[in-house]
Amino acid sequence: MRNNQSLMRKSHFLGTKIRNLRKRNHLTMEDLSARCVRVDADSAPSVSYLSMIERGKRVPSAGMMAVIAAVFQKEVDWFLDDVPEDQAITPEKGRRGGISGMALEPSFLFSKDILQIAIPEMLSQTGITGRQFAHLLIRAHQEHHQNHFPDLERAAEEIGLKRMPLAVEDLMDIAKGLGLSIKWINDTPHDVVDEMGVTSSQLVTSFFEPPSTIYVNEQLKTTPIRLKYDLAVHIGHCVLHNKDGLKSVLTTGRSQISADVDSGVPQSSTVNAQDILHAWRDFESSFFAGALLCPKVPFRQLLDRHGYEIDVHKQLGVSASVAMRRMTVVSPYPHWHYFDAYAPGKLKAVYRGNGIPLPWGNMRQVQDPCQHWAVFRMINEPTEGTSAQISILNVENEPRIYCCESIKVEDLAGNNHVLCAGIDLNPAIEAQGGDALSIASDLKQACVTHGGSASIPKVIKKELMSVAKILNINWVERGIESEARVICSRGAVCPRDPSCYQSGKSQCDG
Template structure:
């Protein structure tokens, strides 16, 4: 038996291991405490003491740890630092969100005081702006909750009365009822060179000036779908933040990195609380705008009637971007992703409720990009309309099957970009009694042995067609009719045979 001093020196992961083990066994702290009482009432931890153990505030005695170990049928040493086991210390978030989490241990190094000092230093050394970090936090929060923000949905429904569609005059009437005034201004697109050295254009589409004036670019008169979005965002700032939209400047183009919208605020090289606050308020207003233009229940019913076709945006007079982002929110199937990509490989907006890895580094240029992602293939193709693709991608060293629908569009500044909405099919296959892991492995092997893409095998096509019918998503059926493609998050782990990056040189053009 370990003595208490030994436990203290080797207990940095102990609280995290107990918490993760408890949650993976679907036990509350009350459940675990009661289980411990049944093993040994004298040494069992109370609920409050168990809470302090899990938060790293207390170290259990050797006897108490032995009781907890007995409940979970673990050896005592398993809980100590000598056996860190990644699965035991990594937070279990199921299929929620993008990258995997990490244990914030030793807990004293992740205290608020230390993080407040270390995070700005880290951002300074890596060249990450405060705004970029703010959007990373927001995106992680958004993905963790799989786009469920019922308070924002309710706020939008109270204003819009769940009307679908909303016309321009409806939005103007709402703005007027809130005491907002509209004024038109002249702003022309400007050429800029972004952080990747790419020459592009951007344009300010609208901004708010306190106490109650929304300035709209006259160009919006020719871009009605964008005009509706801008008005909805400013209405959101008015409703949610009491007209606190001083820094809410909306732009079109790829000048700024944004989480889920096209809201631009001045980019700061340092981190401060205002960066986080303004970025969060912008996100809330953008989400509100989507909920106002596409109220959840009516929009879901419309998507069901039309098999989740992207072109439903045309009937509603909204942009494809708004429609596709709302799909990820209103669908009863939670395993969605969404990308907005500009050439040569810039991801302006990302949502990964299904945990799909980013296809191009961390929203930056890398030396070995995978060219086979649908969102990037379409950028370089003179394609009109939409394109569906079935893809196989290794996630955590296991193959998963994805299907996506992509569409090439042009923003108000004249820049071409590609929107992509997709789902993870593995959970749907398993839900129907299929073996997603074996089907994905079989499809991966077929692709790998056929230079990376292959016509869908008949048996797998049948399984996926059944899933497509149940999910009622038409573009899955279209994707099944095309070749399935192997993709990777980075060329260094390319699964194709031969690899696209054999001998360190890209061979994508040959495959």
């Protein structure tokens, strides 16, 4: 039996391994402690001590380590650093999808004090602004929670009383009831240069000025869907943050990178607490606005009646963006994604519930983007009829089948962009007893054999059509009738034959 000093030197991943093993076996800390007691009551850890072990605050004695190892039927050496196993130290997130996790070990290197010093330095060296970093944090938070925020839903329902649809007059009455007044301003689009150096038009649509005034651009009088959204966001800001004095500015245009909201607060070159706070409040208010305009239960019922068609937004008098983002929240199927793309390659609002590797970075332009993604292909192509597309993409070296529906729209500043809502079909196939990886591999091979896209084979089409009908999503059925496409995250890993990526230049012309 090795001594405690040896355990201490080799225990950087010890707590992480124990925690991940416990979770993979669906045990609570109480369960694990009780099982240790059955092995050896004298050496078993208490629940509180076990918690400290998992968090890296304590190193178990050699005897206690032997008990824990016996419970999991492992050798003690397996838990120590000289037996590194990626799976053992990768956080278990189940079906939550989103950004891949990493173990924050050794714990002393990932202490709060060290991170507070290292993060600003990292952002400064890479040229990432504090607001960009804040949006990455928020996106990770969304994906971890599968875009479900019950407290924000409840706050919106208390204000809107689950009414649907809400008219402009309804929202003005709500604002008045909260003690807010509305004044009109006249502003026109102006050119801005974003962090990628691309010039585009931007328009200030409205802003809130403490203590109780909402200033709204006159142009919104002719665009009630945007007027309703702006009013809903400002109502959310007042309800959630109690008119706390933070000036909230809403804009439209390519340069913003939030969920349709930008606070207008000057951006710092590095991260600071105000950047995070402003970005988080923008996100909360935007989410609140969607929940107010499309309350969860009635909106889900409407989607069910219409097979999740995008044009249900017209019945409610809301934008396609609001309706599509709400789909990812209210659907009983959890594996959704949503993109909002501007040319030549800007992903503005992103939600990717199953950790889709992105074809373009939010932070910087990449040199080899895959143009076969529907959301980017549509930017430069005229579109008629449905845009539904079945795609096969490798995620962590396994093929996954996705289906999406995209729509080209123009923002109030005159910029064209493409909205895309979609789902990961692999979990739906597995839920019906199908072998999703096998089906995805066969479909990928059929596409590669035909140069990257191909009609879906009859056997696979039958399987997918059954899943589509169970999901009750019309555009999945339409996508199945079209050719499937192989896509990739970067041209350098293009699975097509011949490759789209040749001699350091992307040939992906869609």
